[in-house]
Amino acid sequence: MKSRRIALASLVLLGSASALAAGRPRYGGELRVAHAGPPEIGEPALADTPLEATLLGLLSRPVCAVTPEGEARPTLARELSRPTPQSARVMLPNAATAGALARAWMRLSSTEGASPYRALLYPLRGEGRQVNASGASLELALSFPWPDLERALCHPALAAPVASSTPGPFSSAGRGTLDAQLGWPRGRPYLDRLLLTSTDERGLARLWSTRQAQLELGVASETDNASGALLYATYLAFSPRRVPADFRQAVESSIDREDLTRLFVRGPAVPMPHLLPPALMQQGPKPRPATPASGPARTVTLVYDAALEDQRAVAERIQVKLHERGYTVALEPLTRSALRARWAKGDFELMLHALLLPPVPGPALAVVLDAGGRKDLLGVELPAIGALSDAAARDARVRERALALAASLPLLPLYAQGLGLRVVPEVGGLVMDAQGLPMLDGAFMLPPEGAGTGGRP
């Protein structure tokens, strides 16, 4: 227990110190990383759990990252610029990367790859359906003022698919081994190598207790573990045409969000009574409505992500609670891609829909509106928000609109989660980005106590 506390202290201390641009860490070394995620990561728009986004980020990153100060800092991109207020330029390392990125972004709006993260590109002319690479750069024309475009482009779902032509901080060397990538535009990671082990929760506990893992990702919330911003938001989406008009009231009156986060969802997690997570908007009290008058018995099907144990537990809880309101809920686990396909077609009655929201209220609201099937609202809400040049005023406006629009969206916010991790004290420089994901390329091995560092590697 003591060593865990030290580990957390080290994480926090070094995290802040690194953000302060203090000493220079040492290059080299291997880090043994264990995680409770899948051994292989799919396309970025589907790798949107905090853990999968972290694993994907080892091999492929979006064009930028949002700093703790809320600014977009280039990562994959060499430069982000605004030649004019209504156009943005993303300068990438090479033309192949630019082309791959343009294709990946356009796929978000395609029939076969439709994703609610396409809303991040909605302010682009043509809603991001047509993105053209010009050599190594992407020229992005806006259809209305949208100062948050750059920060929206930093979302992990907008990373390019893993490929040799698109550099990431690390590159795969086979069998769970990732080597530091010398050509990573932000500079090679300090560590030479990551050794990844995919396991389950029991496996994590065993590897930690036997000191076979130096860093564990996806550990359940404990007081001495660390986590970043809780931006992985889960909603109960419903099809208004297929459920009674008082369905929202039935759910709100029966579901206790505190219960969900305390008993059914792996932490770190917080209840989310409003449309955006507590990290993006203050959560005022939301009284539970009265139980609706009982109607005829209804049978509905709730689809959920088969890969997420949390969703299965929550789906079962909803099944029980709605039974008290006269609903017979059939549960149907689906793969994430199948789930997204059903969402795109509107082919569901109830769906547990989880989204990794960007750490900026405006783009986050855009994703939620699209996920709620109200893409029509994007063209109304976003221009009014983007017209405000002051970031604080924009964010305040977004929060107002989130409150005002909540009742008109067929989405019931449930809870928000983050990524829990633990790390041994010998690892320094591990910080969470504004998205709440750990940046392993900034981690380094601390020299033994008493050894000089020269302040540099």
Next chain:
Amino acid sequence: MSRARVLAPLLFAFAASAASQTSPDETASAVQRLARELSASVRALPAEAPVALYFSGGSAELRRAVGSVLAARLSAEGLAPTVVDAASAEAAEGVARAQGARTLVRLTLDVEAGALRARGDALGTWVNFWSGRAPTRPARPSGALVESVDADAEVLALASVAPSTTSPPTSGPRGIRLLGATLVRLEQPVAALAAGDLDGDGRDEIAVLTEADVSVFAADGRLLARRELGALPFGNATTREPFGALAVLSGPPRLAAWSTRRAHGEVLVLEKGRSTLRPVGTLDSAPLGPVERGSFVPGQTAFQAEVRLADGKPVTLSAPFTTASLAPPRMLFVHADGTGSLYPRAGAAPTRLSALGAGSALGDLDGDGTPELLTTSTLLQPSPDVLRVHSLNGGDPTVHEPLWQGALPAGRALFVVTANLDGDERREVVVGLWKPDGTGELFLLRQGAP
């Protein structure tokens, strides 16, 4: 040449820049700011006119400067100030009384940890007739005065003027007592730092490389020229942190600059009249000194172990290094593990040093003709970072007590150079700091009055 004469142009430049200031709150010199604070405190006592001012501590020039500026402020307040001279603070009371002052302000000045401080008291000098010969004090005015402002280069120039009683130079090492002040604040952290005479006036300018640009500053912190690096192609193996190489080349004064963010470096000429750095060539090797060259370890904040020396001969060090400092014939290289290789001359066997920080340099601070070793903390997260000055007396100087050491402002001191900013034989020290807020700072240290 006396030190005061050497510094006269520098002081004139400070005075000129002070005269052109338009926004006192933002651009006032440290002396002006301190005088403003003191004036407000004296007025708030409230002081009774006439007010006598007595100063101790610091150099005579610093005392006179603060005295003059404070007296001017108090005069504008109608407090009829006079500056008194006395052998001690206690004696000043009698002198003030004899001159008819009703209030005496006694202040001790010092420059410490980058701040100009004044500490002291204020007292009434009026003696009740019924007290007879006993010099009783009135109930008021009275109060303690403590004010501190960030020091600047002007303060350092004033504080470093040696008193006229200084003994002539001797052959032995002279004492080192460095006073520091912020010279320049930078929007970005420092990637490399160098000093050299780029305009041929016999005094050094300070060159700073960041990820975005290379800048040249005068001894008083004025920006002389800046060149953006955006036009250079990106490098294929950049570093996570700002890093690079910067050196003033021999021959016609030129600046060689190479950031690891870029594929190659540039040779630049300072055109002072046009406030520009004009590129005159490209670099394909990392400049370590006037003619010495090295190469970066790809992707790392370090140089390869192979170095080409002034005579064109290569030398291979024991390991890659992060810092090089050349004070001919001596050469210092600091390695990643905090050890160093000190060469007494090219071709000689190096002395192995330990406990060196990334900010290490050789420079003659006491004017005895032999450079001292300057180094920062070896720790990754020092708080605060410390600058130590060691004598080079054979062997590993870091195992002996330093000649001087002092805390630096908040931040990580990764770069240290010495410079001849005022034309005398004692070199000044410029420290490049990474500030906690992600910006950079140049901190200037120069010899203070004993």
